[in-house]
Amino acid sequence: MSNVADKTETKQNSFVELISVIVQALLLALVIRTLLFQPFSIPSGSMRPTLLEGDYLFVSKFAYGYSNASIPFSPDLFSGRIWSDNPERGDVAVFKHPTSNVDYIKRVIGLPGDRIQVRDGQLFINGDAVPRELVGALDDVDVTEQNRPVDVYEETLPNGVKYTTLDLSPQTSGDNTREFTVPEGHYFMMGDNRDNSNDSRFGVGFVPLENFVGRANIVFFSIAGGASPLEIWRWPTELRLDRFFKSASK
Template sequence: MDRLIKEIKGTLGALFIAVIIRTFLFQPFVIPSASMYPTLMIGDFLFVTKYTYGYSNYSFPFAPPLFQGRLMENDKPTLGQVAVFRAPVGKTENIFLRMTIYFDESLDYIKRVVGLPGDKVQVKNGILHINGVACKLEKLEDYTLRDPRYNSVKVYSRYRETLPNGKTHEILMDLPFGAGPVDNTPEYTVPEGHYFVMGDNRHHSQDSRYMKELGFIPEDHLLGPARILFFSTEARWYDVLAWIPGIRVNRILKVIE
């Protein structure tokens, strides 16, 4: 009996430590969709540093209404940073795509920050403009996207995008410039305490460009920046036995840019 009690105490202690680490330090996150290709792939497992932006109600399980704003804030999101957040709205009908898009506050989402508070953000003919300046695009070799969800293969046009602060990253374009449903938007001024986010797979990402569906991300909905990949596999997340055979060795411990 004494041994059983010790084992139970040890298990509970380990669980308590794991909860503390996940809540206050590092939260694991798995990529379920293709919206951030080529930066993040379906089957990538990454860590988010929750202490970077500090803590809000959404930093804790079930988002209890404990306080207003953020506590222990160490830093704020920077232009071009990949961040995890909770969506600020529920579901709505998208008249352009003729489909219902679901944004669940209980789920985590990941996009790239392309607009800070006070910035003016606009997309013209598929090209991102920040404060009236078009982001530079450099054509790269085409990208072959293999989607493990459907065993599909598709070739996308790939570009290197440079933001006004010099931050560079790669984006994908599935359609000609200007042909996407949000390739031409009004000029949006990001409100104080909010951020404008976009996916790197530009024609396959529901993000802040869909203003009625998602729109600006409130600061207290941010969980933290995505920092490093600790595992990556081509297997579906629920097919645990296939994780190891499908491992992407070259992506393990890769820093997220």
């Protein structure tokens, strides 16, 4: 009888240890996701050609400090940010939409107090044109979503940050805007796919600092064709190996 009891107790202890390991692993994952890095998948084409649907990237949660937006499910625990650091012009950042609370990813273009305007497709910051150079035409439907060549421009922000944008059409509603003055504590965000981005020119509006989730750092996985990473049988044809470990902001 004692041997049976000992075996039963051993099994029970092993089960308790297994549960303990699982709980500890989940808690560790929660801490890492909340305080350090959060995986994020690109939901739309608004950041093409920099980021594509099917890109999976890490978002640095500590880059701007912590707010309710940084915590899973955004519980209303406190106001403002803890250990706050300001986003820099040119950062690609994940933030909560000011009204819908949905995660968005765009590029920081305007800082508090800036005046932002687009005229004939040219970006102006505080009345000065942002240098914009045509670098070629891209004919790759996986990148542009267009079955034709699309003009690609390189912009250089006042702080020297360079990135490329798509120009799908020379005359769209986003190519000529009013002048926006960014309020204190807010930021003006734009997608690199300038003619196909719902950003601060339109429904997003100015983004409060406390809505920032984190800064996009690096693409760690990418798959084309609308495939799920779990569809391993599609990897040979759909994986974008050239995008693995690519910067998420260039």
